[in-house]
Structures are given as C-alpha cells and as structure tokens.
Amino acid sequence: MLEIERIMRLLETEFVGREIHYYEKISSTNTVAKQQARDDAREGTTIIAETQTQGKGRLNRPWISPKGGIWLSVILRPQITVEDALKITLATAVAVAKTLYNMFDLRAEIKWPNDVLVDNKKLCGILTETSSRKKNVDFVVVGIGLNANFDSKTLPEELQTVATTLKEVLKKEIDREKLICRLLKEIEDLYKTFKAKNFETLLNEWRAFAVFLGKKVEITNFKEKFEGVAVDVDDTGALLVKLADGTMRKVLSGDVTVRLV
Ligand code: BTN
Numbered sequence: 001m002l003e004i005e006r007i008m009r010l011l012e013t014e015f016v017g018r019e020i021h022y023y024e025k026i027s028s029t030n031t032v033a034k035q036q037a038r039d040d041a042r043e044g045t046t047i048i049a050e051t052q053t054q055g056k057g058r059l060n061r062p063w064i065s066p067k068g069g070i071w072l073s074v075i076l077r078p079q080i081t082v083e084d085a086l087k088i089t090l091a092t093a094v095a096v097a098k099t100l101y102n103m104f105d106l107r108a109e110i111k112w113p114n115d116v117l118v119d120n121k122k123l124c125g126i127l128t129e130t131s132s133r134k135k136n137v138d139f140v141v142v143g144i145g146l147n148a149n150f151d152s153k154t155l156p157e158e159l160q161t162v163a164t165t166l167k168e169v170l171k172k173e174i175d176r177e178k179l180i181c182r183l184l185k186e187i188e189d190l191y192k193t194f195k196a197k198n199f200e201t202l203l204n205e206w207r208a209f210a211v212f213l214g215k216k217v218e219i220t221n222f223k224e225k226f227e228g229v230a231v232d233v234d235d236t237g238a239l240l241v242k243l244a245d246g247t248m249r250k251v252l253s254g255d256v257t258v259r260l261v
Contacts, residue, residue, distance in 0.1 A: 096144065
C-alpha cells in the first residue's frame, strides 16, 4: 500500500500534489477528480487510487488497474482555449518519459499522443479530460496509468502481448512513492513551461522521445483508416502525416500503429 505521508515528505513541488486524496478502491481517479474540480478543488489537487473498478482509457476503452500500479489524476486550471489542451497531454507524456529516464536510466518512447512504450509495449497511458465554458477551459484532469509493480500476466490475455510493466522491464519492484514524487515534480515543471507559452521547448522535449517520427504509420479513427509517414507535430500538438501522394494530413484524434515494413 502507498504511504501518502511519505509522499508528502518527499514531494518537492509548489502546488501539484500538495493536496492528495487517496483511495484504496474507487471507480476511476479521473471521474473523482472531475467531480472534485467541479466542487472547486484547487489547482494541483491529486487523486490516487490503489485500484480502480472502472478505470477509463482513451476512446472509451476500459483501463485495467490492478494493485501495484500507479493510478492517479491531477487537476489543472490553465487559462487556455480547448485546442491548447492537447499540449498538456503531450507535456504529461514527456513528464512520464523523463521521470523513467532520470530514475532508472530507462529510455521509454512516446507514441502520439499519449502512450509511453518500452520495447514497443505499452507501459503507461494518459487520459486528459477537459471541461470548458464556451471556448475557454474551466479545468483539465490529467489521468496517468503507469503499470508499475505487477506482472502483465495478471492482465487479460489480449493485453499481455501489448502491455508491459516496470517490474518486468527492470526485473525488480520499484519505490512507487518516490516515483510519484518525481513524476508530480516533472508534471509541475512542464506545466510551468506550458503556461509560460514555451511551446517550442515543450514540443522539442516531446520530439526527443517520439521515436516513431519518420516511420510509416497507420492511423485509425472513428471515421477512417489511412497510412503515411509520421513527420512531426505542429504547434498545436496535432500529428502531421505525409501520405503516399505527398499531401500532408493533420491528425487530431485516433490511434497510431507503427508499421514495421
Ligand atoms: C489510454 O492509454 O487509453 C489512457 C489510459 C489512462 C488510464 C489512467 S489510470 C488513472 C486515470 N483514471 C482513469 O480512469 N484513467 C486514467
């Protein structure tokens, strides 16, 4: 079980994680965070759960959240338009990748927009949910699911070949409290970069981990499926894909599969 008091002792942030609500079992940290944000929770409030019964992934997929994982959501209140919120997802993926590199010397890869992979297997997913009034963001909930101290064999069979855990990659259990502290600090630092509108710095950090850039990809979203080469992200965080006929497509949602041939 996580020791929240130890997290509070080790935490080096100004506001992210300064208020933590911890649950042994809840539906979804994102759902609870959204409720608390509507009830005026302050910026940086963090919801952490030991397990989730209705963990949510992107595109309405379930997110399996066994004990030993890191399942948390952070409430942010940036003064931005809805379009800018995509960059917060990218910044969070960078925060996860940097934490893994700094703590374990582990070179994780980011796949647009929000997957963190090791050896092409998913280690972490990020679900950003935004509430807005007209065009302006009211709050953003950033949910992070990091497969930490459990075996992927405990996941449903169809996930075992596509998912991995830190325990498997590093061949040992990790100090979850320390990892959470480092992660919250990276999130805060990158969020400050974002708020200072240093988008180019942010996107460059993201590009450094986005090894799929330059590779052939297949994009699947609710209305279509197409192939091309993932060229870059633009200044809004959208993925730019070059099609065989040379035209450029801007991708704002969907799944990216990296083609090996
Ligand atoms: C994805 O890759 O599809 C996103 C997965 C996000 C999972 C995390 S776990 C903590 C937070 N609470 C949720 O219900 N989802 C996110």
